Amino acid sequence: xxxxxxxAIVGQDEMKRALLIAAVDPAIGGVMVFGDRxxxxxxxxxxLASLMPPMHVLEDCRFNCDPxxxxxxxxxxxxxxxxxxxxxxxxxxxxxxxxxxxxALDLERALRAGEKAFEPGLLAKAHRGFLYIDEINLLxxxxxxxxxxxAASGENVVEREGLSVRHSAKFVLIGSGNPEEGxxxxxxxxxxxxxxxxxxxxxxxxxxxxxxxxSAQADDADGFAEEWAEADTAIVKSIASARRKLPKLEVxxxxxxxxxxxxxxxxxxxxxxxxxxxxxxxxxAALSKARSVKRQHLLEIAPMALRxxxxxxxxxxxxxxxxxxxxxxxxxx
Amino acid sequence: xxSDGPSDGPLSDALLAAQLLLLAPEVLGGIALRGxxxxxxxxxxxxxxxxxxxxxxxxxxxxEDERLLGGIDLxxxxxxGTPVRQTGLLDEVQTxxxxxxxxxxxxxxxxxxxxxxxxxxxxxxxxxxxLLDDGREIDERPAASxxxxxxxxxxxxxxxxxxxxxxxxxxxxxxxxxxAPASPEQCEALAQxxxxxxxxxIRALLFAVNAAKAHAALYSRKIIADEDLAAAAxxxxxxxxxxLPMDTPLEEAAEPPSETQQTDHSENQAENSKSHDAPLEEVxxxxxxxxxxxxxxxxxxxxxxxxxxxxxxxxxxxxSKLRGRPLGARPGVPRGGARLALIDSLRAAAPWQTxxxxxxxxxxxxxxxxxxxxxxxxxxxxxxxxxxxxxxASGSAAAAxxAEAxxxxxxxxxxxxxxxSEVALIAFRGEGAEVLLPPTRxxxxxxxxxxxxxxxxxxxxxxxxxxxxQIAESxxxxxxxxxxxxxxxxxxNIALDGSPGRxxxxxxxxxxxxxxxxxxxxxxxxxxxxxxxxxxxxxxEAMLARYLPLPMADAVALEKAVSAAQPxxxxx
Numbered sequence: 001x002x003x004x005x006x007x008a009i010v011g012q013d014e015m016k017r018a019l020l021i022a023a024v025d026p027a028i029g030g031v032m033v034f035g036d037r038x039x040x041x042x043x044x045x046x047x048l049a050s051l052m053p054p055m056h057v058l059e060d061c062r063f064n065c066d067p068x069x070x071x072x073x074x075x076x077x078x079x080x081x082x083x084x085x086x087x088x089x090x091x092x093x094x095x096x097x098x099x100x101x102x103x104a105l106d107l108e109r110a111l112r113a114g115e116k117a118f119e120p121g122l123l124a125k126a127h128r129g130f131l132y133i134d135e136i137n138l139l140x141x142x143x144x145x146x147x148x149x150x151a152a153s154g155e156n157v158v159e160r161e162g163l164s165v166r167h168s169a170k171f172v173l174i175g176s177g178n179p180e181e182g183x184x185x186x187x188x189x190x191x192x193x194x195x196x197x198x199x200x201x202x203x204x205x206x207x208x209x210x211x212x213x214x215s216a217q218a219d220d221a222d223g224f225a226e227e228w229a230e231a232d233t234a235i236v237k238s239i240a241s242a243r244r245k246l247p248k249l250e251v252x253x254x255x256x257x258x259x260x261x262x263x264x265x266x267x268x269x270x271x272x273x274x275x276x277x278x279x280x281x282x283x284x285a286a287l288s289k290a291r292s293v294k295r296q297h298l299l300e301i302a303p304m305a306l307r308x309x310x311x312x313x314x315x316x317x318x319x320x321x322x323x324x325x326x327x328x329x330x331x332x333x
Numbered sequence: 334x335x336s337d338g339p340s341d342g343p344l345s346d347a348l349l350a351a352q353l354l355l356l357a358p359e360v361l362g363g364i365a366l367r368g369x370x371x372x373x374x375x376x377x378x379x380x381x382x383x384x385x386x387x388x389x390x391x392x393x394x395x396x397e398d399e400r401l402l403g404g405i406d407l408x409x410x411x412x413x414g415t416p417v418r419q420t421g422l423l424d425e426v427q428t429x430x431x432x433x434x435x436x437x438x439x440x441x442x443x444x445x446x447x448x449x450x451x452x453x454x455x456x457x458x459x460x461x462x463x464l465l466d467d468g469r470e471i472d473e474r475p476a477a478s479x480x481x482x483x484x485x486x487x488x489x490x491x492x493x494x495x496x497x498x499x500x501x502x503x504x505x506x507x508x509x510x511x512x513a514p515a516s517p518e519q520c521e522a523l524a525q526x527x528x529x530x531x532x533x534x535i536r537a538l539l540f541a542v543n544a545a546k547a548h549a550a551l552y553s554r555k556i557i558a559d560e561d562l563a564a565a566a567x568x569x570x571x572x573x574x575x576x577l578p579m580d581t582p583l584e585e586a587a588e589p590p591s592e593t594q595q596t597d598h599s600e601n602q603a604e605n606s607k608s609h610d611a612p613l614e615e616v617x618x619x620x621x622x623x624x625x626x627x628x629x630x631x632x633x634x635x636x637x638x639x640x641x642x643x644x645x646x647x648x649x650x651x652x653s654k655l656r657g658r659p660l661g662a663r664p665g666v667p668r669g670g671a672r673l674a675l676i677d678s679l680r681a682a683a684p685w686q687t688x689x690x691x692x693x694x695x696x697x698x699x700x701x702x703x704x705x706x707x708x709x710x711x712x713x714x715x716x717x718x719x720x721x722x723x724x725x726a727s728g729s730a731a732a733a734x735x736a737e738a739x740x741x742x743x744x745x746x747x748x749x750x751x752x753x754s755e756v757a758l759i760a761f762r763g764e765g766a767e768v769l770l771p772p773t774r775x776x777x778x779x780x781x782x783x784x785x786x787x788x789x790x791x792x793x794x795x796x797x798x799x800x801x802x803q804i805a806e807s808x809x810x811x812x813x814x815x816x817x818x819x820x821x822x823x824x825x826n827i828a829l830d831g832s833p834g835r836x837x838x839x840x841x842x843x844x845x846x847x848x849x850x851x852x853x854x855x856x857x858x859x860x861x862x863x864x865x866x867x868x869x870x871x872x873x874e875a876m877l878a879r880y881l882p883l884p885m886a887d888a889v890a891l892e893k894a895v896s897a898a899q900p901x902x903x904x905x
Contacts, residue, residue, distance in 0.1 A: 037481050038534035042452065091453065093445035099672060110675060134448075135478070138441070162675070200533035207524040207538060208517060214539050215514055218360065218456070 004217055005224070006047035007231035009040055010210045011201045017284075018194045018304050019048050020235070022172045024242045025283040028193035028276060030151055030173030032136070032184075032308060035198035041176045042091070042132060049089035049130045051232055053240070057085045062120045063167050064088060064127040073167070088129030090122050090171075101143060102158050103165070118165045123147075123156045126171040136175035137184045144184070147173065148191045193276045194301075195308035197321070242286035249282050251293050258295055258332070262302060265327040268309045276305045299328055344372050347487035350568045351380050352501070353547040354461060354485065357509040358387070358430065360543045362451070363462030363483035365436065365475060368490025373465065376489075377432070379500050380463065388429030388460075390422055394439055401446060408666070408704050423450050427458040436464035436475040444476040451482050484540035486572040505553040512546045513556050518613060519545070525614040526566050526621055531576030541569040559613065563620035571621040662708035677708035718754040718814045719772045720745070723801040725821035725861065726762040727792035735788040738820045738861055745818075746779050755813075757804055758782055761797030763790030764831040768800065772808060791833060794825035794872070795841035798849060805854045816855050819878070822862030823869025846875035857881065 009016065018031045033041045058067050059081040065073040067082045092101070103121035110116065122131070133139060133147070150156050156169040175192065177184065189195070201207055217224040225232075259277045268274075280301040285293040307320045347366060354364050366373050381389050398404065403421030410417045422431075431447075433439060451459070462483050464475050469490070480486055515523075523541045532538070545565035549557045662674035664681075682702050689701040722742050726735060746756055756779055758770035769782040797819070805815035828837040829845070849856060856878035860869040873880035 036533050037477065038536040040535065091449055093442065093449045096442070096445075104672070105675065110673075200535060202528075204521055204524045204528060207528070207535070208520045210535055211515070211520045211524065211538055211542055212517070214535075215542060219514070 003050040003225075004043050004047050004214075005228035005232050006044065006051045007235060008213050008217070008224070008228045009044055009047065010206050010213065012040055012044065012198055014304060015041070015044055015196045015198050017287075017301075018196045019044060019174070020239065020287060021280055021283040021301065022174075022194065023048060023052070023239055024286060025246060025279055026170060026172050028279050028283065030148075030175065030192045030194075032189065032192040032195040033174065033176040033198055034178070034195065035176065036178060036200060039198045039200050041198060042134060045130055045132045045174045046089055046091075049087050051236055052087040052129075053236060054084040054086050055128055056082050059083050063124045064129070065168070066128065088126055088171075090126040090129065090131050092122055092131060092133045096122065096143070098143060098146070102146065102156060102160075104160070105163060116162060118158070118163055120167070121156075123150055123169040123171075124167055127167075127169050129171055130174060131171045132174045132176075134176050135178070137177035144188050148188060152191060189308045190270065190272055192308060194280060194304045196304050197307075238287060238289075241289070242283065245286040245289075246282065249285055249293055251278055251282055255281070255293055255295060255298060258298055261331055262298075262327060263306070265331055266306060266310055266324055268306060270309075273306055273309045277302065280305045295332065299332065302328060342492070343487065343489055344376075344492050346568060347372075347376055347485075347489055348501070349548075349564065350485035350487055351376055352503070352551060353544055353568070355380065355383055356506060356550055357543065357547045358384075358461035359428070359456055359459045360509070361461065361484040361540060361547065363430075363464065364485040364487065365462075365464040365466055365480055365483060367466040367468065367486070367488045368492065369465075369467050370489060370492060372492045373489045377463065377465065380430070381432075383500070384430055388426050389432065390426040390429065391432045391434065392422060394433075394435055394443070396422065396443070398446075401443075411702055411704050423460075426460045427454075428460065430461050430463050432463040432465065433475075434465045434467075436466045436479070437468035437473045439476060439479075441476060444479050448478045448482065481534055481536055484544055484569050487568075488572070503551055503553075507550050507553045507555070509543075509547050509550045511555060512549045515542050515545060515557050519557055519562055522562055522613040522617045523566065523570070526618045527570055529614075529618055530570055530574035530621060532570060532573050534573070537569060537573050541565045544569050559616055562613070562617045566617045566621040567623070574621070577622075662710055664705065664707065665709040666704065666707055667709050671709040674708040674710045678702070678706050681708060682706040718816055719757060719805075719808045720754060720816045720818060721757045721759065721772075721801055721804050721808070723759045723761065723766075723797050723817065723819045723821070724786070725792060725794070725797065725819070726760045726786055726788045726790075727822075727824075728762075728789045729792060729822055729824050729862075735786075738859075739783055739786065742783060742820070743780060746776055746783075757808075759797060759800050759804065760786050761793050761800070762788065763793070764796075764827060765793055766796040766800040768804065772804070791827040792821070792825050793827035793829075793831070793838070794821060794823070795829040795838065795845045796827070796831075797821070798842060798845035798876070799829065802845070802849050802852060802854070805849075806852065809854075814855075817849070817857070817878075819856065819858045820861050821858070821869060821872075823858075823860065823866065823872055824862070825868075825872075842872060843875055846872045849876040849878075 006016070015031075015033060018033075022028055022031050035041060055064075056067050057064055058073070061073060063073055064085075099121065101122050103124060104119055106115075106117040106119035131147070131151075136144065150169050151171065151173040154168060154170040156167055158165045173192070175184075201210070213224075256278065259274050259281070263273045263277065277298065281298040282293050284297040284301050288297065290297065303321050303324050306324050310320045310323060347364075350364055354361050366376065392401070399406070399419065399421075401422050403419060403424055406417045406419040409419075433447075447462070451462075454460070462479065464479060464483070466473075466475050468474055474480070520542060523545070524538060527538050527541070542565070545557050545561040548561040548564045549555070552561075554561070662677035665671060667673035679700065682700060685703075685706075686701060689703075690696065693701060722745075724735075724738055724742065742758070755772045755774050756770070757768070757772040758779060759766055760769050761767075769786065770779055773779060801817050801819070805817055808815040825838040825842040826835045827833055829841040856873075856876050858869060858873040858876070858878045858880050860873075860880065860882040862869065870880050870882070872878075
């Protein structure tokens with residue numbers, strides 16, 4: 001069954017842009033989506049994953065290895081045939097255990113053949129794709145630590161049950177959560193590249209449009225996908241061209257000074273903020289087909305790159321976005 | 334509203350919802366039936382009988398992953414020496430109904446797996462949920478992630494046992510696919526109603542549209558009529574209401590926002606040529622409002638209904654078999670999340686190999702395992718801690734230090750949430766104590782509750798202590814470590830029953846303090862009086878609490894004091 005097309009999602013422009021930026025430059029380190037239930041968070045992520053052009057994998061490889069990269073697979077793949085596979089989208093359930101996530105001893109083979117084999121977990125499954133975690137704020141802490149660590153290093157190291165395995169796990173981490181139901185520790189939040197806040201569209205017209213599109217999709221999924229195929233193809237092309245452009249785009253020293261000034265102004269600790277700002281501005285420039293990275297690109301992505309890094313002042317109710325906008329106003333007028 | 338059910342009321346609504354669900358389970362997701370009783374039993378039974386051609390499975394809360402998702406049947410595999418697979422409940426229930434008893438007690442990981450199955454399933458194979466919710470308290474509810482994915486939430490608690498209820502016979506129902514899609518005006522009417530009731534979840538709106546279609550199909554109408562919309566609003570939208578229409582009386586509710594739209598509506602109405610004088614939105618909204626029980630309406634009006642509850646999910650964390658300090662292995666089968674201890678299992682099997690090989694000379698396997706050999710790992714996990722703040726908001730305290738105490742609590746809250754311990758907040762003033770915030774991890778909610786805390790009135794210290802103890806005990810009943818923090822000046826002057834009188838008040842407070850000491854709950858008492866007096870110290874002694882006189886403390890000093898005391902008392 002055809003998935004809901006990415007371009008058919010009504011509104012939620014900031015979330016869509018953040019997802020596209022993360023797709024263009026996965027090194028940005030994941031997107032955290034704050035928002036109520038039923039605002040299309042997982043729909044958008046799923047749609048983006050199914051939008052991506054199929055990737056080449058070795059047949060029967062359980063680690064989604066890239067055939068063009070030699071020796072990346074932890075086990076010797078016997079099959080050499082390459083096939084096309086859709087970009088993986090892994091939805092991690094809330095109650096997932098550590099074994100399920102990192103992988104564990106293959107019990108079946110251990111009992112049957114007495115072999116010590118590794119059963120890849122969700123991280124291996126998500127390699128080169130998307131890992132979506134709903135309600136990440138309710139996830140057990142040690143799992144969040146582990147996930148962010150793997151997402152940042154791009155490698156999953158398993159040292160347990162007598163196994164010693166390492167395999168690549170490069171994925172775009174998408175977390176979602178509702179701050180009303182519990183919060184994520186600041187040091188974990190800081191490790192997400194971008195964060196966006198989504199709300200249900202408030203205008204009645206938008207809501208009616210959503211109903212119409214969802215009903216149309218439910219009645220005839222393939223026909224609906226057909227209708228939006230053109231718009232979706234345009235997005236695929238823009239991602240592909242932005243990815244090609246990305247290495248050629250240089251960030252000027254003046255812009256880097258802007259980046260540093262902005263971080264200083266809003267009081268962001270650590271250097272992650274600066275690095276993400278720089279990367280995201282570059283990806284944004286690549287997406288908007290610009291020849292160079294301009295201040296305008298920086299300002300467009302500043303809220304989503306910094307929002308979650310501001311120091312929490314328990315006595316100050318002012319929203320983070322407002323504080324960033326104020327800083328931009330003061331610095332750049 | 335013209336509802337064609339046997340009679341008005343929650344039962345007839347639930348009955349109608351069940352009928353609609355039977356017509357189109359794949360697009361309506363399911364039904365939640367709250368409140369145990371004969372009415373619900375009857376309804377569930379009817380549903381099961383009428384859905385006889387579809388699979389019906391009951392899922393107990395203790396189901397194991399292997400059974401739910403399918404997997405290896407370990408005992409059978411060991412016996413036969415080859416892997417024996419078992420099919421999962423979720424495979425068996427495709428296109429059918431999954432009945433979940435005690436849905437409010439469902440573990441969050443299980444709810445997560447159901448949600449994933451529902452989201453990932455193709456529509457043609459989708460199953461519908463029947464959640465039987467036995468919750469009584471407002472916080473005892475099925476996980477919101479599940480109720481978001483089903484169309485109907487029916488409350489049957491308090492429905493009197495019926496005498497002669499019959500399942501209404503609709504022999505002329507048509508298939509839902511032959512009903513025309515909702516017109517833009519009808520979609521708009523439902524969207525307006527949802528917005529007026531403060532429902533932000535788009536899923537609810539989609540369910541409402543589908544329910545309207547199903548209702549039309551039930552009455553063999555090919556085009557959705559006004560009463561279909563009204564029924565959908567009543568069954569799907571009303572139970573999810575979190576606000577009343579914006580400060581407008583019922584008659585004028587859902588006034589279209591602009592003039593231009595107003596004209597649009599009147600045109601639409603002309604097209605629809607219905608006998609109603611009121612605009613469509615109003616009709617639909619009225620239907621929804623009419624079915625919200627009065628006490629709920631009042632609660633919504635007072636703003637007491639929280640927009641989103643923590644769904645009890647955060648609280649019911651069970652002891653994990655998967656992490657913590659290793660404790661060594663014990664015999665057992667690796668399921669329900671427990672991990673096999675391979676070396677220990679092999680060690681257990683080793684002495685028997687000679688004997689087993691004599692019995693099974695043909696066995697090709699290098700190691701002959703039996704089920705009894707299996708060992709699983711055990712871990713010891715430290716329970717999470719919950720800090721319960723009991724804040725004295727009486728006049729005497731308010732005059733001196735309430736603002737400081739608030740500041741300190743906020744700082745400690747920020748600390749607590751960094752450590753992932755939960756906090757609860759109790760305030761006592763005037764005639765009694767109240768829980769401002771049940772145990773939560775949300776700083777946003779804690780801050781809001783604290784900011785709205787007024788000061789003034791007497792000091793019902795005994796009530797504060799009693800309530801603090803109650804919360805602490807319910808916390809430890811859930812397997813977590815409570816930690817009580819009192820911020821008071823100790824000048825008790827209101828007795829437990831709310832009557833004024835210093836002597837009685839002191840006596841009651843002393844008694845309550847001793848109960849806390851007997852319960853063995855770690856406690857700290859922070860004296861917030863301007864000049865330390867023996868009162869507070871006496872109470873601290875009575876409840877075996879640490880006593881911290883902080884006459885000139887500012888918020889930061891207070892926070893430091895509590896943080897310093899905490900690790901030693903309740904390891905985080």
